[in-house]
Amino acid sequence: MNVFCRSLATLSLCFPLCLPAQSGAPPAGLDWVPLGRFDIARTETTVAQFAAFVKATGWVTQAERDGGGHIYEAGWVRKPGWTWRQPFGQTPHPQSPAVQVNFRDAQAFCQWAGGRLPTDAEWVSAAYTEQRSTPGYVRGKTYPYPTGDSPVGAQCLGDCGPDQSVPTGAHLWRGQGPALAGSTRMGVNGLYDMGANVWEWVDEPAGASDEKRTRGGSWWYGAGPMKADHLASKSRDFAVVYIGFRCARGG
Ligand SMILES: [Ca+2]
Helix, strand or coil: CCHHHHHHHCCCCCCCCCCCCCCCCCCCCCCEEEECCEEEECCCCEHHHHHHHHHHHCCCCHHHHHCCCEEEECEEEECCCCCCCCCCCCCCCCCCECCCCCHHHHHHHHHHCCCECCCHHHHHHHHHECCCCCCCCCCCCECCECCECCCECEECCCCCCCCCCCCCCCCCCCCCCCCCCCCCCCCHHHCCCCCECCEEECCCCCCCCCEEEEECCCCCCCCHHHCCCCCEEEECCCCECCEECCCEEEC
16 A cells, blocks of 8 residues: 555545455455355454454554543543554454454455445344354254353353453453453354454444444443343444454345
């Protein structure tokens, strides 16, 4: 990417015109799971995958431009230096879910990877209704949790069994942080961490809405936000330590 395009990309103005054309194997190495009319990534996007995107495109996230992303303590707090590169102030494991990325950052990654962010309907269908023949799940059944009839096995706060986090290096007054992407118990449709670990941006409402929905809950919460009827949203420009994403394609 040339300097002109990089400077525009930081303003999200020229995307996707400035990104390299897709050819050959998907550069992000996403493990796509086919679900009829669309595919969805098996795991949350990882730090390693996001790093490949940044290396290829020069993309600079909003949190980097702002000097850091957010966490909730006694209200929202901006943490200097807390970006996808150091989401808790220290270098993360490459397989940790990429966080401190806002909706625009996430959508840019997915377009580079040959996809897009999932619609809300796609995400819900993938998370709760078994459409394959995944061991342990009944084809055609809609489950209350992405982990099935029980939230156990997800990385949530208190309700999901043993904590599976990796050390973040930060003092957290709530929760222990995320597990490595794909390291928890396999869920509906063979997907990992649709329930909890990190919230996931979805393109809802579609279009240029300032607010975008997040799905599935996170390590910061118990099992309640893992359910389909739990609706949450954030400003599309907001970067948070427990919001990440996964991509979809097709449809
Ligand atoms: Ca998740």
